[in-house]
Amino acid sequence: MSKRTLAVVGAGMVAHRLVEALVERGATTEWDIEVFGEESRPPYDRVALTSFFTLRDPDELLLGDRGLWRTTGVRLHRSSPVDAIDPAAGTLTTHGRRVRYDAAVLATGSSATVPPVRGADAEGCFVYRTVDDVAELRAWVNERSGRAGGRPARGVVVGGGLLGLEAAGALTQLGAETTVVELSDRLMPLQVDAGGGEALRRLVEELEVRVLTGTASTEVVTGRNGRVKALRTDGPTLDTDVVVFATGVRPRDELARAAGLEVHERGGVLADEACRTSAEGVYVIGEAAHVAGRTWGLVGPGYAMAEVVADRLLGGDARFEGADPSTKLKLLGVDVASFGDAFGRTDGSLEVVYSDPVAGLYKKLVMSDDASELLGGVLIGDASAYTSLRPMVGRPLGVDPTAWLLPDGVEPPGSGDLPDDAVVCSCNNVAAGQIRSAVCDAGCTDLAGVKACSRAGTSCGSCVPLVKRLMDAELEAAGVTIDRGLCEHFSVTRAELYEIVRITGLTRFSEIIGRHGTGHGCDICRPVVASILASLGRGHVLDDENAALQDTNDHVMANLQKDGTYSVVPRIPGGEITPDGLIAIGEVARAFGLYTKITGGQRIDLFGARIEQLPQIWERLVDAGFESGHAYGKALRTVKSCVGSTWCRYGVQDSVGLAIALELRYRGLRSPHKIKLGVSGCARECAEARSKDIGVIASEKGWNLYVGGNGGFTPRHAQLFAEDLTTEELVRTIDRILQYYVRTADRLQRTAPWLEEVGIEHVREVVLEDSLGIGAELDAMMARHVEGYEDEWAATLRDPAKLAVFASYVNAPGTADPDLAYLEERGQRRPAGPVLVAGPSIPVGKP
Amino acid sequence: MSTTWQPVCPLDALVPDRGAAALVTGPGGEPAQVALFRLSSGDLHAVGHRDPFSGANVIARGLVGSAGEVPVVISPLHKQAFDLRSGAALDDPEVSLGTWDVRVVDGQVEVRAR
Ligand code: SRM
Ligand SMILES: Cc1cc2nc3c(=O)[nH]c(=O)nc-3n(C[C@H](O)[C@H](O)[C@H](O)COP(=O)(O)OP(=O)(O)OC[C@H]3O[C@@H](n4cnc5c(N)ncnc54)[C@H](O)[C@@H]3O)c2cc1C
Ligand code: SF4
Ligand code: FES
Numbered sequence: 001m002s003k004r005t006l007a008v009v010g011a012g013m014v015a016h017r018l019v020e021a022l023v024e025r026g027a028t029t030e031w032d033i034e035v036f037g038e039e040s041r042p043p044y045d046r047v048a049l050t051s052f053f054t055l056r057d058p059d060e061l062l063l064g065d066r067g068l069w070r071t072t073g074v075r076l077h078r079s080s081p082v083d084a085i086d087p088a089a090g091t092l093t094t095h096g097r098r099v100r101y102d103a104a105v106l107a108t109g110s111s112a113t114v115p116p117v118r119g120a121d122a123e124g125c126f127v128y129r130t131v132d133d134v135a136e137l138r139a140w141v142n143e144r145s146g147r148a149g150g151r152p153a154r155g156v157v158v159g160g161g162l163l164g165l166e167a168a169g170a171l172t173q174l175g176a177e178t179t180v181v182e183l184s185d186r187l188m189p190l191q192v193d194a195g196g197g198e199a200l201r202r203l204v205e206e207l208e209v210r211v212l213t214g215t216a217s218t219e220v221v222t223g224r225n226g227r228v229k230a231l232r233t234d235g236p237t238l239d240t241d242v243v244v245f246a247t248g249v250r251p252r253d254e255l256a257r258a259a260g261l262e263v264h265e266r267g268g269v270l271a272d273e274a275c276r277t278s279a280e281g282v283y284v285i286g287e288a289a290h291v292a293g294r295t296w297g298l299v300g301p302g303y304a305m306a307e308v309v310a311d312r313l314l315g316g317d318a319r320f321e322g323a324d325p326s327t328k329l330k331l332l333g334v335d336v337a338s339f340g341d342a343f344g345r346t347d348g349s350l351e352v353v354y355s356d357p358v359a360g361l362y363k364k365l366v367m368s369d370d371a372s373e374l375l376g377g378v379l380i381g382d383a384s385a386y387t388s389l390r391p392m393v394g395r396p397l398g399v400d401p402t403a404w405l406l407p408d409g410v411e412p413p414g415s416g417d418l419p420d421d422a423v424v425c426s427c428n429n430v431a432a433g434q435i436r437s438a439v440c441d442a443g444c445t446d447l448a449g450v451k452a453c454s455r456a457g458t459s460c461g462s463c464v465p466l467v468k469r470l471m472d473a474e475l476e477a478a479g480v481t482i483d484r485g486l487c488e489h490f491s492v493t494r495a496e497l498y499e500i501v502r503i504t505g506l507t508r509f510s511e512i513i514g515r516h517g518t519g520h521g522c523d524i525c526r527p528v529v530a531s532i533l534a535s536l537g538r539g540h541v542l543d544d545e546n547a548a549l550q551d552t553n554d555h556v557m558a559n560l561q562k563d564g565t566y567s568v569v570p571r572i573p574g575g576e577i578t579p580d581g582l583i584a585i586g587e588v589a590r591a592f593g594l595y596t597k598i599t600g601g602q603r604i605d606l607f608g609a610r611i612e613q614l615p616q617i618w619e620r621l622v623d624a625g626f627e628s629g630h631a632y633g634k635a636l637r638t639v640k641s642c643v644g645s646t647w648c649r650y651g652v653q654d655s656v657g658l659a660i661a662l663e664l665r666y667r668g669l670r671s672p673h674k675i676k677l678g679v680s681g682c683a684r685e686c687a688e689a690r691s692k693d694i695g696v697i698a699s700e701k702g703w704n705l706y707v708g709g710n711g712g713f714t715p716r717h718a719q720l721f722a723e724d725l726t727t728e729e730l731v732r733t734i735d736r737i738l739q740y741y742v743r744t745a746d747r748l749q750r751t752a753p754w755l756e757e758v759g760i761e762h763v764r765e766v767v768l769e770d771s772l773g774i775g776a777e778l779d780a781m782m783a784r785h786v787e788g789y790e791d792e793w794a795a796t797l798r799d800p801a802k803l804a805v806f807a808s809y810v811n812a813p814g815t816a817d818p819d820l821a822y823l824e825e826r827g828q829r830r831p832a833g834p835v836l837v838a839g840p841s842i843p844v845g846k847p
Numbered sequence: 848m849s850t851t852w853q854p855v856c857p858l859d860a861l862v863p864d865r866g867a868a869a870l871v872t873g874p875g876g877e878p879a880q881v882a883l884f885r886l887s888s889g890d891l892h893a894v895g896h897r898d899p900f901s902g903a904n905v906i907a908r909g910l911v912g913s914a915g916e917v918p919v920v921i922s923p924l925h926k927q928a929f930d931l932r933s934g935a936a937l938d939d940p941e942v943s944l945g946t947w948d949v950r951v952v953d954g955q956v957e958v959r960a961r
Contacts, residue, residue, distance in 0.1 A: 488914070510887065520864075520887070522912035522928075523921040548864035552908040552923035555865075560923055564903035611908075810856045810867040810883070817904050818878065819897075 003032050003073070006313065007092055007101035009082045009255065011037025013046055014286030014302035015107035016063045019074060021310035028073030031313065034101070035074070036094050038081040041131060042069060047299055047459075050166050052134050053173045054704070054720045061131065085259045087279035103281045105309055106256060106269060110249035110287040110297070115158065119220030124228030125243045128167045137244065141174040144241040152177050156231045156238050158217045159246035160187040165331040167244045168209050172332065173723070175700065179210040179238055181217055181231070191327060191338040195355060196378040199362030203334045203381060206360070212236075251288045251295055264290040273319040275309050283309045292322040299459070300324065304429045324426045326393075328386045330761075334360075335383035340376025340393035341366050349375055354405035363405045365389075365397075372396050384765060387466045391422035391432065424466055427459035435467055439474040447471065447757065464759050486747060487524040490517040494672060494747040498532050502743075507538045508545050527551050528747050531634055534670035535742050537788045540795055542802045553632035556805060557792050558614055563820060563831040566614060567607040568594070569631035570621050571667060574641040574659030574679075575602030584624035592617055595828045601638035601676070603629060608829065610816055612808040618793040627667075627791035634748075635670045636677075639663035640688065644681030644698070651681035653698030658727065659687075662696075665731070668789045669738065672745040672754075676710070677734075690718045693751040694734055699723065703730045707737060707763070708755040716752040719760055722768065735782040736767040736775060743778075850874055852950070852957040861885035861956065866907035866920065868896045871947075874960040881947050881958055882907035884931055886918060892931040893947035893958045898922045899936075906944060 006022075008015050019033055027033075037043070044061040052058060069076045077094070085092040091100050112127035114120050126137045144153040155171040157164045160182025171178040180187070186197025187204065201211050212235060220243055221230040231238045251268040253261075262270040262278040268290025275283045275291060286302035287295065296302060301323035311318035326339030344351050348369035355362045361381040368375055374397045379386055385404050397404070418424070420433025438444045438453040447464070450471050451457050457464040485491040490513075492500065497516070506512050509529050513521055521529075530549035533539065539546060541554055553559055558566035570585065585604050589596045592613055594606040609617055618628075630636060639662045642648065644655030659679040669675070678689030679696045689695030695706035701724040709718030722733060740763065745754040755763060765771035796802045807813035821832035855869045866884045873879035880896035884907075896904045901924045909920045914937060919928040928937045934944035948959040 489912075519915075520911070520913040520918070522914065522919070523910045523926060526910055526912060545864075547862060548911070551910065552905070555908070560905070560908075562901060562903065562924065564905040564924075804860075804862075808868065809870045809880075810860055811869045811871075815870065817880075819904055 003030060004102035005100060006031045006033045007099060007104045008033065008035040008107055009085070009092065009104065010107035010109055010252075010286075010288070011035050011039065011043050011076060011078070012107060012109045012286065013043060013063065013299050014109070014306050015105070016043035016068075017303045018105060018107065018285060018306040018310055020064055020068060021307055022313065023068060023071050023074060025310060025314055027310070027314055028071060031073065031103075033074045034099065035076045036080045036082050036092075036099075037076065037078055039130060039132070040079045042066070042076060042078065044131060046129075049128070049131070049134060050170050050173075051720070052131060053138065053170060054723070058131055058135075060717070082255060085255050085282070087259055087261070087282050090281065101281075103283070103313060106277070106282065106284040106288055107286045107306075108252040108255065108288045110251050112163075112245065113248045113250045114245045115217065115247045117158070117217050117220060119222055119228075120243075120245065122220050122222045122228050123226055124222075124241065125220060125245065127245050128163055128170070129249075134170065137170065137242070138174060140242055141171065141176055145175060153242065154238075154240045155179070155242045155244065156181060156240045157244045157246055158231070159248070160184070160211065160213065161190060161246065161248070162188060162327070162329065162331070163249075164244075164246035165204070167246045168204070169332040171242070171244065172207065172209060176242070177208075177210075179212065179240075180204070181215050181233060181238070182211070182213045183216055185214050187211065187213065188336065188338075191342065192336070192378045192380065193343055193364065195353060195364065196336075196338075196362050196380045199355065199357070199360060199380045200334065200336065202357060203360045204332055207332050207334075209332065249287065249297060251290070253288060256284070256288075264295075266295075268295040273308075273321060274312050274317075275305050275320055276312075283312070285309055291320055296323065296325070298323075298325060298327065300427045300429060303427065303459075307429075323429060324390070324393075324423055326386075326390050326426055328383050335379065335381060337379040337383035337386040338377070339386065339390045340374070342376045342378050344375070346375050352401045352405065354402070365401045365404065367397075367401055371401065374401070382765075382769070382771075384771060387463055390426065391418055391424050391466070395419065395422070418470070424470065425454075425456035425459075425463040427463075428455040428457075430454050430456035432470055435470045436474045439471055440478055444471070445475065465762065468757070486528060487522055489513060489519045489521050489525050492516065494528055494532075495744045497528065498535070498743055501529070501532050502536055507533060509549055510545060521549075523551070524747070527554065527634075530554065531670045531672070534635075537784055540802075541792060542796065542805060547805065556611060556614055557618075557628055557632060557796065558609065559632045561607060561831070564817060565607070565820065565831075566609045566611065567605050567631070568609050568614070568617055568621070569599065569603060569605050569629040570626035571629035571663070572603040572638075573663035573667075574639055574656050576641070576656055576660060581624065581626070584621070584626070588617060588620045588624075591620070593829060595830060599631075601631075602640050603638060605631070608822070608831075610808060610820070612806055612814055612816070615797060615803055615806050619797055622791070622794050622797065628793045630668060630792075633670060634673055635668060636663070636666040636675045639666075639677040639679060640692065641679045642681050642686035644679075648681055650684060651698070652700055653681055653703065655679040655681035655687065655696075655698060658696065658703070662731070662734070665786055666734075666738065668792070669742070669785055671738070671742045673748050673750045675738065675741075675751070691715065692718060694718070694737070696730065702726050705730060705733060707760070708752040710750050710752055712750075714752075718752075719755070721760070721764065732779065733767055736778045737763065739778040739781050740766055740774075850960050852948075852952075852959045854952075855881075855883065855956045855958055858885070858951050858954050858956055861891075863887045864911050866909060866911070868904065868907035869958070871958060872960075879960075880904050882909075882920070882944075883949065883956060883958070884911055884920060886911060886931075888918075890918065891949050891951065891956070892918070893949035894920070894929065894931060894934045895943075895945040895947075897944070898924055898927075899942050899944065900925055900927055 080094045091098045112129045153176040155176040157167045157180045160180045187200045216234045219232040223229040253263045253269045256269040269284040271291040285305035308318040308320045328337040344366045350367045353364045365377040366375040418432045422432045438450045444450045457467045526549040639659040641656045641659030645651030676692045677694040678687040678692035680687040680689045691709045695718045697704045705721045706718035707721045822829040823832045882896040884892045909923045918931045934946040936942040
């Protein structure tokens, strides 16, 4: 049987999900899938459009696994607008070419509407829908700022809804003085009520965005050059360099109209519960569709439609019967959530409101007439309860509703009682039951597995904490003791052990394992306890019993090499080193015959030191002003820097100065895994800061902070955490992130997987908003670390008792291991054995 | 003659739960290296200092601990665990560190090749 052809018109978010669902279900054995997209890019994450400004590469916005478009039987035609569709003939036209199809899916999305304002087509007027739109907007604003002779560019956004606030956020990020003009009496009129709108206005105004509500825009005034000069309204006239229209969207139903398909009078291609249009063999999904009585301007319902059509194409009978229009957003850094019957339209409904204008909080729950059942709500300023509340809509809340609203309210009730049909992930329409079955039927045992299997948590990520709670509860119920224990000797996790040690004040391994573990320990728990004691500032690594806990690297404060010798890495903060420093290191290496190499961390490694030589080597290095670089420890490693504004013609801040300050501040900090930082002097990012656990990139206004990057086996780019911080704010933010990481991460868990587990939003709340009330404590712990720091090498040299560790043989302390042997290679020595039988050999020309 | 007891060091020179290496004479009169372990339980063990997996003389620098009831030392290079009583690698009983007899006489630790 020959394969049938499926034509997908539009290559946006929902089209992407359709193709993904089809490929996953093996549809390519039956269908050839041809996707036609007008944009020049493969489908990208439009929801995250505003992050375009902080990405180095717009490709980072692309959705899903790019291998999808290389699947046999799938073809993506970019820059290929479909100009006509002829359902009777089963063809469509693109670039003048006719393409035959057996079934077609319209996934054409929406376009931004421009209100009927005179002059709205002038140069300098923009909409906010595609990557091209934002790229043009950026270029325009940057050019204006350059011309204005030091004066920041000015911008006006017409429309104070979700999109308008996104656009206002974009303009402020570009450094423009921004005004939002909204016709209705409040911001986000579609999502929040009057009280919420008022709280939102205050928060937005605090960010120096001017807000004019109840104001109609009447005309765009242009200068002699035809470019925008001002926006006239029924109130004030606003001088401006740019106008962004964000007044709404309109489904792109023009193809369907022209082909005679039924469309709704207010826009949208009409479809039944199977997403079938009035034309045989043509479906419609996403924002272009008018289905279940309305159009749906959110991605979650669109994804649900895509799943329905995928199922139908494979002979199933899935139906789209509406979706949850709840939203949680971070607009201009302000949390906004609205869910269920947010306006209290249900008969007899009651409202419970908590409002704190000073703190910028507004929270409202809408309850049924007897105050038992949750109907909906609005959360502004702090939306942390959203994840737990949304699935409870239509169900009894269990506790007094006010408990949910107070800042120090109850710990949200467990997820255990959440019914199977409660939707937990609204982006992907995944209910609690599906997560439970991912665990007990599909056998997933970790978050990554549950995400892959159920799709929950794979879009905006706001539901991840709840997904994890459900998964854990299910695993536990299934009798799978989720063994989060450290090793056979401790049944607690590293984070729990940290808390135990912190609270009990214990300092000896024997007591800790005696009271909280079993046996005598091993190579897992001993170093973990050592590291926790060190993080808490409880003594030198070789003090008392601690000495028996350290891996050989930490024990001798150097890195073990394959022949049993060690390498020595002095700290070179920020990679900056004086000529005298370089000479001193060179002299030490020469005196001890050490192999030298520049490391990937911008410092110098000296290899081949025997254990009994280490103190002598340190002595010379310490005399020359060096200290331990902790290359051996699960600790701060390096703070990599670029040359920055002191020399570089592009630098906007002193990246070297900051890198040195950070390295000196955090040096010696012991942690669950190694920690690396990077500081770049401008967005060109020569220090590769975004591949570090903590990355700092200079901006015109201060520092942008990124968290959760690493190289290694699973490379990750760090994610933007906060922007335009002053140096003081930056340092405090990093202090808290690091201390919170040290406190809560698992053993050998770097910051990226830690962030994935706890959620970047959660960490932001803890660090920036002090949601757990531990901010001061974290600050104090870092202060204590900074104060208590001392160089481990120098401290060891001062204490003859500790030097006993460095005897090569207990009965011949200074004797070299007689089995060590070396060869010379490229002018330095290297271990002679074990000999490589078939080592790599690359022929090169003779010098 | 090399199977006689050889004095190595005072017991006090051994730090509990940490190893120490010593240069001694092997059964055939050749130079040999032993790793001595004094556990916090009071037990004393002497095994070969050479890591059979890597060929490097490092075993005395491994961490000690327990695997179930078995007292172990863990190679610092690639983390294989060895039974301190028999010298055998837990995951590969064919591979062994070799063991020495060990005793304390008048506060002095002595070892003897087996
Ligand atoms: C010396 C050095 C290679 C070099 O000659 O350049 C090095 C050497 C080692 N690296 Fe590395 N890494 C070195 C830079 C890096 C970098 C580059 C960087 O820091 O910019 C990376 C990638 C960045 C990162 O960490 O995300 C790197 C990623 C790793 C990883 C993978 C970590 C991960 O999260 O996946 C390991 C394995 C591990 O730690 O578990 C590792 C582990 C090691 C170990 C500790 C392996 C071992 O157990 O023997 C090596 C011992 C160091 C020694 O003997 O001194 N090394 N290693 C570099 C020392 C930098 C320094 O000045 O301290
Ligand atoms: C700034 C911004 C923020 C947003 N934030 C959120 C949010 O927080 N939460 C949320 O749920 N939703 C949000 N949305 C809405 C969300 O992006 C959309 O609901 C979603 O993208 C709809 O997917 P779609 O595939 O239907 O349409 P789109 O993603 O718009 O894709 C349609 C594609 O079809 C192409 N096309 C149209 N006509 C043709 C043709 N004739 N031939 C070929 N190609 C054609 C278009 O160029 C476009 O690429 C946001 C939107 C924007 C712009
Ligand atoms: S990141 Fe910027 S400031 Fe630093 S070296 Fe590169 S171009 Fe210069
Ligand atoms: S709610 Fe957005 S990913 Fe689950």
